[in-house]
Amino acid sequence: MLKIKDRRQRMLVKRMVELSLKDGIPDSERVSAVLSAVRNQTPRSHRTILRAYLAAIRSLIRESTLEVVHAGALDSQGIDSFRKGMETRMNRNLMLDSREDPSLIAGSRVTIGDHVWDASLRGLIARLID
């Protein structure tokens, strides 16, 4: 989150972010509603506020996204179970973002925010090389 010197503005951004969440995850409808409210009221220094709000939402999306990159098809039941397991581990709800990448050769790579788990064959070879 961008640092805002004014305490009222900081509280406003915090409140906007709280209103944008649904089960701890940024929700597009709620974000749209918050943005429309801001557009209607146009608070003072709204550019700064919106910039801080954007940074906070981006950070939350990044922290709440379970990115699974895999080589080969995944079992839908298995990946759902995996998501629940990771939510329990991270103690928060996660959005699943799954995509296939043949360059991994085999296996998968999982990313949540700054955490990375690489169980791909390409990563294994890279680690062996290092």
Next chain:
Amino acid sequence: MKIWFQIAADTVGTAADAASTNPITRLLVNFHVDTERFVAQVLAILIVFVALWLFASKPILKTMDERRKKISDGLEYAEEMKQKLAEAEKRQAEMLKEAALEAKRISEDAQAKARELVDRSAAETARRNEEMVARTREALELERKQMVSEVREQVSRLVAITSSKVLQRELSAEEKSRFANASLKEIAQQ
């Protein structure tokens, strides 16, 4: 003197008896000694003597005393100077001795410092040479490691590329799917 007065008295007292048989009287008569003149001469001599004693002898003695004193002072001064000269010579000898000792000490110090400087310079040179050798070795080792690392990296890349191509071609879709699901389970268990 007394004798002469006695003679004079006798002469005066016995003038009438000049022709007596007194040998002294005869002697005076024979030598034509005039008693009055004789007395006058004696008195004159006494006066001259007293005058000389009063007016000549005293200044002369005084001058002599002064001269003697001057000579004595001069001799004392000469003696003092002699002692001073001896002391000065002695002091000069001591100073020369001290100067010689000081010069010797300075010379020894200078020699010691020179030796120390030479030793230090030699040690410094040796240390620099060792440092240079060590740096050269380190540089060579670093270069060798870099070369090995580069070679290893190139080989690894080639191995990785080859392995990837081989595995991509060899693995079936089913195997890839199985690997992917297994990897997720593996991550979940970590």
